[in-house]
Amino acid sequence: MDTEHMQTNHSSSNAQQVVDLRLEPTSVDHLLIQELSHRVKNELTSVIGLAVSIARRSTSHEVKSALAKVSNTLHCYAVAHRALQMPLNCTEIDASEYVTALCHSLSCARLDPQGIELVLALRPFKLRSERCWKLGLILSELITNSARHAFGNRRGTIEVTLRASGLLVECCVKDNGSAQSPHGIGQGLKIVAALAKELGGAISHEFGLEGATSTLTFPIDAKSRLVDVVAAKPGRK
Numbered sequence: 209m210d211t212e213h214m215q216t217n218h219s220s221s222n223a224q225q226v227v228d229l230r231l232e233p234t235s236v237d238h239l240l241i242q243e244l245s246h247r248v249k250n251e252l253t254s255v256i257g258l259a260v261s262i263a264r265r266s267t268s269h270e271v272k273s274a275l276a277k278v279s280n281t282l283h284c285y286a287v288a289h290r291a292l293q294m295p296l297n298c299t300e301i302d303a304s305e306y307v308t309a310l311c312h313s314l315s316c317a318r319l320d321p322q323g324i325e326l327v328l329a330l331r332p333f334k335l336r337s338e339r340c341w342k343l344g345l346i347l348s349e350l351i352t353n354s355a356r357h358a359f360g361n362r363r364g365t366i367e368v369t370l371r372a373s374g375l376l377v378e379c380c381v382k383d384n385g386s387a388q389s390p391h392g393i394g395q396g397l398k399i400v401a402a403l404a405k406e407l408g409g410a411i412s413h414e415f416g417l418e419g420a421t422s423t424l425t426f427p428i429d430a431k432s433r434l435v436d437v438v439a440a441k442p443g444r445k
Contacts, residue, residue: 252286284317292344295337304330306340307370318355323363333372342403349396350381350422358385375428382421
């Protein structure tokens with residue numbers, strides 16, 4: 209009986225270990241995103257290293273100069289990629305500091321080479337890191353979209369404003385380009401709309417001859433819904 213009892217305990221222990229090692233679907237998704245991000249970071253590092261190595265071996269000043277520019281641009285993309293990584297821990301951070309760091313890396317990587325100025329008007333406020341991450345993904349897509357389609361071969365300006373008012377966050381990306389409303393919704397804007405929905409908010413786009421404006425509004429609290437927060441404002445019924 210002692211042997212049977214020991215075997216039973218041993219089996220129960222194994223079963224418990226199997227249960228402990230199982231991951232919830234959300235955890236699996238997070239692991240996959242982290243693994244993909246890790247691979248992209250390693251590949252960027254590898255390409256930067258290759259460019260530096262070739263530059264060192266080259267005797268041509270033009271080659272060295274060109275590869276130095278390539279390495280610097282890739283480094284800026286790597287910094288932007290790092291800023292857009294999913295946070296490992298959900299903590300409260302300063303949203304304006306996060307957005308500033310992200311926008312500076314995006315400006316270095318994509319906007320500066322095109323002669324596009326990025327202007328920031330941000331007010332400090334605290335936001336959970338996971339919500340900041342989703343906000344950053346939206347901003348990155350909107351800024352990149354403006355850089356690709358708004359200016360053609362000419363210079364321009366993109367302005368990002370971010371502020372919290374009461375229980376709501378409002379973020380606006382405005383350019384002075386001439387992009388008209390797209391004939392269809394591209395994959396990028398679909399992702400932006402999905403992320404806005406995950407934040408419990410909404411996003412609107414306005415296009416015209418004097419530029420495009422995208423406005424994102426969402427509640428600070430992850431448990432709130434935009435419609436409920438707006439309805440709770442003074443003067444609303």
